[in-house]
Amino acid sequence: MTDPAFKHPAAPAALAALRPLMGDRISAGPSLRALHGAGESWLPAAPPDLVAMAETTGEVSRILATCNDLGLPVIPFGAGSSIEGQIHAPLGGLSLDLSGMARILRIGAEDMDCTVQCGVTRQRLNEELRATGLFFPVDPGAEATLGGMASTRASGTTTVRYGSMRELVLGLTVVLPDGRILRTGGRARKSAAGYDLTHLFVGAEGTLGVITELTLRLFGQPEARQTLLCSFPDIAAATATVVAALHCGLGLNRIELADRLQMQAINRHAGSDLPDAPALWVELVGSPPAVAHDLGVFQGLAADAGALRQDIAESADQANALWRLRHSALYASRALRPGLKGISTDVCVPISALPECIDRILAVVAETAIPAPLVGHAGDGNFHLVLLFDPADPKETGDARRINARLVEIALELGGTSTGEHGVGLGKKAYMADEHGPALDLMRQIKQAIDPRGIMNPSKIFDV
Amino acid sequence: MTDPAFKHPAAPAALAALRPLMGDRISAGPSLRALHGAGESWLPAAPPDLVAMAETTGEVSRILATCNDLGLPVIPFGAGSSIEGQIHAPLGGLSLDLSGMARILRIGAEDMDCTVQCGVTRQRLNEELRATGLFFPVDPGAEATLGGMASTRASGTTTVRYGSMRELVLGLTVVLPDGRILRTGGRARKSAAGYDLTHLFVGAEGTLGVITELTLRLFGQPEARQTLLCSFPDIAAATATVVAALHCGLGLNRIELADRLQMQAINRHAGSDLPDAPALWVELVGSPPAVAHDLGVFQGLAADAGALRQDIAESADQANALWRLRHSALYASRALRPGLKGISTDVCVPISALPECIDRILAVVAETAIPAPLVGHAGDGNFHLVLLFDPADPKETGDARRINARLVEIALELGGTSTGEHGVGLGKKAYMADEHGPALDLMRQIKQAIDPRGIMNPSKIFDV
Incomplete structure (x- = not known):
């Protein structure tokens, strides 16, 4: 049963200890391990030694207690859609697949809240909610699980109105590395009762424990x-319109930015005839x-800022058609260099700094041969460049890495952050010292206090 | 210079060590100590041994490092308006008065953010903001400092729309017990970069460090x-209207509840002729x-729920007159038993549970001789009973404590919290084990990791 390719020496003991509990739901099969070692990331795959498919919080607790005793790394896995290497297993260990914990436990229509298991995807939840007239707004690009979205502090196009996972998680059930099961937060809309443990686990990328339920x-x-x-x-004209619209308190549900190159790519890919110019x-x-009122105000603000053209959707179909163009942006970008997947940058800056940040990085991009179309959640100051480089070309690979690093430097200079919504994982670790300064040591102290044996998703976010 | 009344043995050494740094701004004078030992709380006063008036973050750092070396408790002090004993010094120690750190450091009109020192009050900030057309919405009853409001996770009447301090603090400068100075969060609207340290300090009531600046x-x-x-x-009819209005997404800035006794008290105190009936x-x-649209919808919802009467303000003056009645609620309540100050309960429950929670506790109140008018932030599920008991009467004192304790039990049974906005301090400590279960031990672990010598506001929230 032992596989000579195990990276971690404690893997065989964990497999033996957990097999009686889990039966076929724990495996060292190579194909399952490969499936759990790459996800959507641009980083080289790093498969785990074992994959365990958990079904209950109690089972997660027993798995963690076992791995903690053995010192085996545990890497929580939801949909595998994270892109900065959050589900990679560079040290080996056990990938804890939570996608089977997919029950919706409670929908509180009157209180406008719900409690779900961590493996429920956002789409599934919204399908279940349809009859209630309620919905959950956070919409990252991927079909992610809600546990994974909480763990990476995900956001999306509607964050400008409703907030990100940071604002919308009221409470959690969490399993600590030693197997203790906690509830954090609760169902009250607000509370001043003690430390905010909910926010400590939201965004911790599974390095402090495993989220198994969310309210x-x-x-x-x-x-x-x-x-x-x-x-x-x-x-700059587009950004000025965003700032003015936010000041006026318009009912902005989404306000999404694309640059000239992105619009060219969309027009070419979709056959649309929008201006080859920055757009919102x-x-x-x-x-x-x-x-109706807000539309009039917005049109006036855009005209004041020098808008070239305004296309107003006259029907739900026309609106959907416009949004399909936005959602096709990634595929349109990739069509600029067929066969290349690209990597996506993710800085977020104060909105007033968006034009300077974009101008400065596009000047860096222009010195390379790499196309880098831009889309962004302009209302939050968060944008993505898709860097379409050829990973087989060392010069282009170096240039892409340099652009990514330079963009983070610029964002930090402007008071921003290296990652607005993708998280740190392995991919952004190198920037944490610059971004956080002495606060990074406090993060390490907290990690060591909660996970003294270092089993929870080790080597992610920072090294201890 | 040593005062025989010092509670903590390290106080004289701290005074001697800090006098060269602070001169007259550190004192062991009895009247200053008395002023810093009670605040607005209903709890018996517990003055500190020393009072230090800090002026800079660097100075706070040197004070904390000194007290940490000596093992002397440090109790951060803003406006002294906390009501659960947050600024009390039961073990003696140094009250760190931050009211002099009252500079507004930056107003970012374009980004709709600002950075202030911790001693700025919310009213001062809003006066400074007036010319910009911007405002900061959190409005606790008191003229509190923003550092204190963050530390107790304060909220107010507009939390239903804008959120509490939990949602509105983007970043902090914090001094740790050993004197290290950190920045948490930043100016970007969102970030997925590492642990959310900002939320760890918001609501920690000064037990983990001192907040000196806030964005x-x-x-x-x-x-x-x-x-x-x-x-x-x-x-129940009032609550049903609140639930319906929230579902419809009306532009509710405030939605405040009072019960029949509170309305009677207001009518008697202000000479108003509103119905002696529950009101929003x-x-x-x-x-x-x-x-205009939302007003029509709201009136329809209220009528559907059986509203007895709807008084619509026809002018800003009439609106102000109605809100003055709301703001007079505490004084109107106290006039029911002149000379008594009362204590204010603070539970918060899921909104659907509000009627049951209120019915059950008012049945308990009715078995006593204590008047207990109710006001609440209905949109958040948070309400306050002012328990007008005579502290010189042991029977009434016992009854008041029993009501408070029973109310917390009921709120926890209904999925709520012991404190929506007043915080824990000394007054709600006894309920933390029931509210948090095993999570309370994790709070203790975090406290011990960050403040191993236990100098920061000791014996607040929980005992280590």
Whole structure:
């Protein structure tokens, strides 16, 4: 049963200890291990030694207690959609697959909240919610699990209105490395009772424990919505419109930015005839008179900023067509260099600094042969460049890494962060000292206090 | 210079060590100590041995390092408006008065954020912001400092719309017990870069370190606002209206509840002629057409729930007059038994559980001679009973404590919390084990990791 390719010496003992508990749901099979060792990441695969498919919080507790006794790394796994290497197993160990913990435990329609197991995906939850008129708004690009989204502090296009996982998780069930089961937070909308443990686990990327259940805020579907797409002569004009719209408190549900190259790529890929110019997709929501009012205000603000053209969706179909173009951005980008997957940058800066940040990094990009179309969640100051480099070409690979690193430097200079929503994993570790300074040592102290044997997703975010 | 009344043996050494640094700004004078030992709390005073008036983050760092070496407790002090004994010094030690750190360091109008020193009060900040059209929404009853508000995770009447300090603090400067100075969070609207240290210090009540600077989110003043007061036959009808209004996504800026006794007290105290019946004060905000629309919807929802009467403010003056009645609630309550100050309960429950929670506790209250008028932030599920008991009467004192304890039990049974916004301090410590279960041990582990000598506001929230 022992596999000579085990990376971690404690793997065989863990397999033997857990087999009676889990039967066929724990495996050292090579194909399952390979499936759990790469995910959507641009980083080289690093498969685990074992894969365990957990079904209950109690089972997670017994698995963690066992691995803790043996000193075996445990890497929580949801949908495998993280992109910075969060589910990689560089030291080997056990990939704890939680996708089978996918029950919706409670929907509180009156309280606009719900409790779910960690393996429920956001789409599944929203399908189940449809009959209630409620929905959960956080929409990362991937079909992610809610446990994974909490662990990477995910956000999406509607974060400008509803907040990210940081704002929308009310409480958690967490299993600590030694197997203790905790509940953090609760169902009350607010509490001043002691330390905020919920926020400690949200964004910890599984390095402090395993989230097995989440209580989430829900929202009522807005009565009306209106989409438009505005083209601008430059990024600064688009950003000025975003700032003005936020000041006015318009009912912005989404306000998404693309640069000239991205719009060219979209037009080429989709056959659309939008201007080859920086653009904002905007969705306004609220009551019908509120949306009508806000649309007028927004159009005025965009015109004041020098908008070249404003395409107003006249129907739900037209709105959907405009949003399909936005959602096709990644595929349109990749079509600029077929066969290349690219890597996505993820800095987030104060909104006033967006134009400078973008100008400065595009000047760096222009010195290379790498196409780098831009999309962004402009209302949050978060944008992504897809760096379409050829990983077989050492010069391009070096250039791509340099662009990524330089962009983080610029973002930090401007008061921003290296990652708005993708998290740190292995991919952004190198920037944590610059970003956090002495606070990084406090993170290490907390890690050591909660996970003294260092079994939880080791070597992610920082080294201890 | 040594005072025989020092409670802590290390106080004289700290005074001697810090006098060269601070001169007259450190004192063992009895009147200053008395001023720093009670605040607004209902608990018996517990003055510190020393009071130090800090002026800079660097100075806070040197004070903490000195006290850490000597093992002397340090109790951060802002405006002294906390009510659960957060600023009490039961073990003696040094009260670190931060009210002199009151500079507004930066207002970012474009980014709708600001950075302030911890001693700035919320009113001062809003006065400074007036010319920008921006404001900071969290409004606890007291003229509190923003550092204190962050430390107790304060909220207020507008939390239903904007969130509490939990949602609105973007970043902090914190001094750790050993004198290390950290920055947490930053100016980006969101970040997925590592552990959320900001939320660890927000609500920690000064037990993990001292907050010296805060970066806060700001908001644009709404274009229009409309106030109304609705009277209902019972609490359940009022609550049903709140739930429906939240579902509809109305632009609720505030939605405040009072019970029949509270309304009687207000009518008697202010000479108003509102129905002696449970009431909601409501403020709708947004664009003028949005507010007009939402007002119509709200009136319909209230009528559906059986509202007895709806008083719509026809002018800003009328709106102010209605809100003055709300703000007079505490004084009106105290006038029910002149000379008694009362203590305020603070549970918060899922909104659907509000009627049951209130019914059950009012049945307990009815078995005593204690009047207990109710006001609440209905949109958050948070309410306060002012228990007007005579502290000189042992029977009444016992009854008041029993009501408070029973209310916490009921709230926890209903999925709520012992404190929505006042914090734990000394007053709610006894409930933490029931509320948090095994999570309380994790709080202790974190406390011990960050403050191994236990100098930061010891014996608050929990005992180590």
